[in-house]
Amino acid sequence: MSAIFGIIRFDGKQVTDDTLKRMGAAMRTRGPDGIRHLNIGPAGLGHCLMRVTREDRFEWQPIEQDGLVLVADARIDNRDALAETLDIAPDRLERMADSDLILAAYREWGSECADHLLGDFMFAIWDDARQRLCLGRDPIGMRGLYWYQGDGFAAFATEAKALMTLVDVPRKLDDVRLMRAIVRDFRTGENSSPVTGLTTIRGGTIRFVSLDGVVEDTVYWEPHAASEHVGRDAAYYHETYRRLLIEAIDCRLRRLLDPPGLLLSGGFDSAIIAGIAGQGMAGTGHRILTITSAMAPDERDASHRDSDARRGAQWCLDHMPHLDHSWWVQSDEDFLKAAGTAEHVGDDVPLQLGFVFDEMYRDLRSRGARTAFDGIGGDETVNPRIRSALASLWRARRWGRFWREARIEARSAHVGALRLAIGVMLPQWLRRLVRGRPGVDGVHWTSRYCVSEQLEAFVEAGDVQLPKQVIVGDLGARLRTLELLRSRARQNNANEAAAQGLELVRPMLDRRLIEFGLAVPDSVQRVNGRYRALARAALADILPPEFATRPPGQEMLLPGSERMIRGAASAMREDLIRWQDRPELSSHLRIDRLVEDLAPDRVETADGIQLAVIARMYLTARYIAWFRGLN
Structure with a gap:
């Protein structure tokens, strides 16, 4: 994956070359084929190049043409259709990089160009005539973009570490975002970085930034059924x-x-x-x-x-x-x-x-x-894991199919079909009342290791919700889809893949598949008891x-992880003992309880859920310690 970065100043100062060089150097793993930047006075744009496709051979960014400067990290999939609409000859298209097509689309449609692009992309265009910066992100947010706005300037970059090279970005962790990490709630996209002030631009959004400091967002796409x-x-x-x-x-x-x-x-x-x-x-x-x-x-x-x-x-x-x-x-x-x-x-x-x-x-x-x-x-x-299609069948009044599926599901769940059916027939508000507050796997252990007053304050204020791991009910996978796509909080493994010289590709998050998948009824996804x-x-x-005929099941990334965590228990305990008097940690985590439960006799009797939560808490503590420079 390539990367982009840039700065726009509102205070009349000039962007310096040294500042741009530091930002690019922080993302050098994404630029094995070159890192370049262009200083244009009140703004500066940069690009780290990783060649992956044939068209990447023609990439040479930033592109400067007729008062427009563009940088982009993109894979455009509808190249032929765009070329036909934009009257670009086939022989010329063969020599055009994807960034050239984005610039041509901007010339044709202006800020509406992103909605005409199919693929994964993130671009930034400095428009000298309008004296503004235009940032655009693909519908799903597959290409990363972090944002910081400070006193007299704003900056963006594919990775947060590039923004951390700027002296005006505060070196402070966001308490709310840390609590979200602790309870594994990544659905809220605003505080998408643990660093205070660093956010992301949501997928499906165009952002305009003017020299007077005015920032405006336009949402061109939301998850929906076509x-x-x-x-x-x-x-x-x-x-x-x-x-x-x-x-x-x-x-x-x-x-x-x-x-x-x-x-x-x-x-x-x-x-x-x-x-x-x-x-x-x-x-x-x-x-x-x-x-x-x-x-x-x-x-x-x-x-x-x-x-x-x-x-x-x-x-x-x-x-x-x-x-x-x-x-x-x-x-x-x-x-x-x-x-x-x-x-x-x-x-x-x-x-x-x-x-x-x-x-x-x-x-x-x-x-x-x-x-x-x-x-x-x-x-x-x-390909949702539909736990039950009964609710949609009940709403559609397909009584015969409803009772047939209820009998099949009841046999697999070892419950009575009538009991199962009655549960589906209840209105949603009553079902929520009966089920009570949703929880997460390991919520007991999560609460044990968190500072209770802080956790309770966040939950009561509605800042942190404890999400249910699998949503069961009439909306099923569609609700999970909306949660996933609206959060766009964590750039899942994109940085890790780039660090090894790879571009991460996820075809199941294609815009076309999302708009199709949200339209498919549960009754088509689950038939005769099979999801x-x-x-x-x-x-x-x-x-x-x-x-x-394969049965339901979730393939584990590493089934032997319990043994691995037990083997590291002694080292984790030593680190936590060394950190337990640090206020930066004790304000979030009960280090004393973690130390207590990592004792050899406790570790041997702990179950897999507790061990997984302990490992997560330890890594959170380690991250805080690393950020503070304590280790």
């Missing part, structure tokens, strides 16, 4: 689902310079990408480089066999000869050692299993990949045959 997909029959959904998936995956493959990499989790989403990518790469001479994090075959006991990714990944390998696969199996890796750099790379509190991604990214890059595909987003868009019925039926010739 009208052409609403109220259609099952045959339409099957045909359209297949067509859009092939388009979304192929447009991310067809222009690559190097063979694509894929994190193959063994689930539906990554298996779909693996199967369709094989067809898209036919004739190119490239195989799909895949990697799976799995347990060693001799360590797979009965408790982990169904959740280990090895089973599903092996099904793909058995039926997809175009895959060039490797396994990543944990041996003696220490997630504490990996976390030593994760704070700086990720711009956020690190995840306890983040080092697994680092290892897989490193493997793909060493084998020649420049992109890393994964299936993230499928659960929230076109993901749409994928099973529409892609029967692409998915391994075992997927037609």
Whole structure:
């Protein structure tokens, strides 16, 4: 992934070259093919170049033409359609970078250009005639953008660390955002960085910044069901689902310079990408480089066999000869050692299993990949884990189908069909009253290790909500989709992939798939008690045959994580003892209780949920200590 950065001043001062150089140097992992900037007096723009597609050979940014200066990090998928609309000849299009197309679109449509672009993009355009800066982000926010506005200036960058090079950005952590990290609530997009004052521009937004300091946002896209997909029959959904998936995956493959990499989790989403990518790469001479994090075959006991990714990944390998696969199996890796750099790379509190991604990214890059595909987003868009389609059937008054599905679901849940049906028939307000306040896995342990007064104050004020891990009910996956897309808070693994020289690609978060997925009724996604019925039926010739009847289940990133955390308990305890008198930590976390529960006798009897929460709390403490320069 490339990167962009820039500054605009409102106080009459000039942007200095040294300032821009420092910002670019902070993101040098995204600029292996060059880092350049342009100083234009009250503003300055810069670009870090990572060549991934054929058109990237023609990239040379910043672009300066007729009073416009542009920098962009982009992959534009509708190049041919844009060229036809903009009257660009095919031979000229072949020599145009994606950034050139964005600039041409801006000339044609001005601030409305972003809505005409299909793909992942982030751009900044200085318009000298209007004396303003225009920032645009793709609908989903796949390309990162952090923002800071201070006294007399504003600045932006793909990564937060570039903004931290500016002397006027405060070195202070945001207490609210830290509490969100502690309770794992990343749905609110405003405080998207732990650093005070650093926010993001939401996906689907254009921001205008004038020299007088006025900042205006225009939202050009929100998650919605496209009208052409609403109220259609099952045959339409099957045909359209297949067509859009092939388009979304192929447009991310067809222009690559190097063979694509894929994190193959063994689930539906990554298996779909693996199967369709094989067809898209036919004739190119490239195989799909895949990697799976799995347990060693001799360590797979009965408790982990169904959740280990090895089973599903092996099904793909058995039926997809175009895959060039490797396994990543944990041996003696220490997630504490990996976390030593994760704070700086990720711009956020690190995840306890983040080092697994680092290892897989490193493997793909060493084998020649420049992109890393994964299936993230499928659960929230076109392949939702529909826990129950009964509510939508009840609302649609499809009584026969309702009772048939109720009987099937009741048998699998070992409850009475009538009891299950009555629960669905209740109005939503009554169901919420019966269920009580939603919670999260490990909420008891989370509360134990937080400073209770602060946590209670946040929850009571509505600043922090404790989200339910899986929303059950009539809106199901659609609510989860809106939460995911509206938050756009954490740039999931984009920085980590870029640090290994890879561009992160997520076709399941394609705009076309979102607008289609939100229109598909639950009754099409779950049929005869099986979730993901749409994928099973529409892609029967692409998915391994075992997927037609595979039961529900979640592939774990690292099933042996409990052993890993127990092995690091002593080192975590020593660090926490060293930090326990620091007010920066004790104002958020109960360090004494963490130290107590990390004692050898306590660790041996702790269950997996408690260990996971302890690891998360430790990494939060470590991040605070790292930020303060305490370690």
